Amino acid sequence: MTTASFPPSMACTDPVDLNDIFRLNIIPNGTQKALIQRDVATTSGKISELRSELEELEDRLRRHQLALSSPVRQIPTEILGEIFVHTLPTYPILDHLGRHRLVNLELVCKAWCDAARSNYRLWSGLYVDDSVGDGGLPLKPIMDWFSRSGNVEKSLVFEAIHGDCRTAALQCKNTGRDLAKLLAGGLNFTHFEYHSSGPRCFENFVDAMHALEPESSGSQAAWDSVKTMLLHFEYRWDVGNTFQVDSMFHRLPSSLTSLKLYLPFDNPDSTFLDIPARVSKRLTSFNLTCQWDEAFILDLLVGGWDNLERLTLYIYDCLPYELDTCKPVVLPKVRSLRLRAFNPSSSDFLQMLTTPRLVKLNIGFEGYHMQFTKDGFAQNILSFLDRSNCKNTLRSLKIRYVDIQVDQLIDLLTNLPLLTHLTLAHVTSSEDTAEFFEALRVSRMLKGVKPFLPRLETLELIHFPPDEFPGLFDYIKSRRPYDMKNGQAVYSLPQDSLRRLMVRYATAEDDDNLEKNQCGPALEGSRMVEELRRWCGIFVDIAPFKKKFRE
Structure with missing residues (x-):
């Protein structure tokens, strides 16, 4: 064992006296007191130094251990x-x-x-705007940014925020020129978006793009690398009403396969829109958002859409039109049809469409939920499917924001036995919706009656009344009845096709007709849900409806 050593300053000049003090209960004299105080100060200082050194060593040890074992460093x-x-x-x-x-x-x-x-x-994706002023776009920083994206597909979103290009003509032209140089710079964008108040700004850009062709042999090749495009014109549609060979749509990229077009909500005096057949024939996906009349939409879709597979129409406040004067629209390859923000009184619009290969139908009446749809709503859909001869191909049906009679809904779904995916979102009825599921349950028990939706795999119910869940529960159980014996389920039918149930139930926060905490909060962990999961073999996803929920 080593003997502790003390610095010279701590050596006792009169050890006998100090030993007597430590050993005996005597009062130190003045000299002894001064000596003890000096030794206490010296020892305290040494302890402080050693403590600091210890903390440094412990911190060093901790850093070394983290360097060896930190999970973040090992990612x-x-x-x-x-x-x-x-x-x-x-x-x-x-x-x-x-x-x-x-x-x-x-x-x-x-x-x-x-x-x-x-x-x-x-x-690989960047949003830029023209907020820098009349000087154009900061091309070098943008090019440097994209240079780090390697060979992955690139996306560019541009927004003209200067307002009306008629009052900011210089800025509009400078920006259009620089944007054209950016697209011709060899980056080969596959997705391009252009947002402006009207189409004039976009026309200036297209003019600049094609003006580069004599200077840059690669400009057209770069333009033709764009596969998907979104054009959003927010306020005005200031184009002529005559056929223009050099219109902006005639000069869209030859590689384009997907086009999303947002037209101004202000219905212009002339609803002229020229998408040439050479462009529409290449498109496999087309998304149109506007509030122009139905005749315009039908005229746009007549002919030239031979390869279209996905069609989406958001036709807000679209006014009904005398459709007898319109030509029927045949879309031979469309597999997905989405009609959103549809006017209930315009359901005859479907009678002008023919889609022989339809797999997914999504129809919604956002903004009209409080209106009753026409009595012939279900019949119009069935008539459309019959005329298109696509009942045997249709697999997914989504209906949104509909107030419909229960017997109509049953009539519609009874005639679609091959459905595998059904979504009912914000679907209400003047009758008790529970009658719907009760009717479905009873139909499965009747002999000689074909099973209802025998191939259904996924059922989604959005903004579903929570007090109607017991009826839903009984219907799902009826698809594969069972009895409990010795703690195990004994089934009387083979495995059912239904594998997934998704419910977003309504709450008092978004439905004034519901009392606070009405039934909903207890659903997630309820006996009914656990029974569906355990004995019915169904994946159940149940939660309260949130307004931010993406349908």
Whole structure:
């Protein structure tokens, strides 16, 4: 054992006296007291120094241990890059906030910087606008940003925020020129969006794009790399009403396969829109949002859409039109048809469409939910399906924002035995909706009656009244009845096709007709739900409806 040593200053000049003091209960004299105080101060200082050294050693030990065992340090670069993807707002299109956060992630450490740089998708989508003024766009920073995206597909979203290009003509032309240079710079964008008040700004850009062809042999090739495009014209439709060979739609990229078009809600005096057949024949997906009359939409869809597979129409406040004067529309390859924000009185619109290969039908009446649909609503849909001869191909039906009689809904679904996916969102009735599920349950018990939706695999009910869940529960159980024996279910029928149930039940927060906490909060862990999961073999996803819920 080593003997503790003390600094010279601590050596006792009169050890006998100090030993007597430590051993005996005597009062130290003045000299002894001063000596003891000096030794106490010296010892305290040494303890403080040793404590600081100990803290430094413990901190060093902790850093070394973390370096060896930290789970964050052990995350592979590729996974860390994927984590960054999910932390960035507005991804995959990064606006100013998203870019700022990505740069901040790079600055944390070299490993994080390497992870961000190695994930090319982080750098592949960008939102830019013309807020810099008449000087055009900052091309070099934009090009430098995209240079980090490697060979992955790139997306560019541009917004002309200067307003009316008629009052900001110089800025509009400068921006259009720089935007054309950006697209001709060899980056080969596959997705491009253009947002402006009207189509004049976009026409200026297209003019600039084609003016580059003599200067840059690659400009047209770069333009033709765009596969999906979104054009959003918010306020005005200031184009002529005559056929224009060089119109902006005639000069869209030859590679385009998907087009989303948002037209101004203000219905112009002339609803002329020229999408040439050479463009429409290449499209496999077309999305149109407007509030123009039905005749315009039908005229637009007549002929030239031979390869279209997905058609989406958001026709807000679209006014009914005398459809007898319109030509029927045949869409031979359409597999998905979505009609949203539809006017209930315009359900005859379906009678002008023929879709022989339809697989998915999605029809919604957003904004008209309080109106009763016509008595012939179900018959119109069935007539459309019969005329298109697609009952045997239809697998998915989604109905939204409909107030419909129970017998109509039953009549509709009874005639669609091959459905595998059914969604009823905000579907109400002047009658008790529970009667609907009771009728379905009874129909399965009747001999000689064909089973209702025998191939149904997924049932989705959005904004579902919580007090009607028992009726839903009884119907699902009736699809495969069972008895309990010795704690086990004994089934009388083979495995049912229904595998997934998704319910978003209404709450008092978004439905004034419901009392607070009415039935809903107890549903998630209820006996009924557990029974469906355990004995019926169904994946049950049940939660309260949220207004932010994406349908």
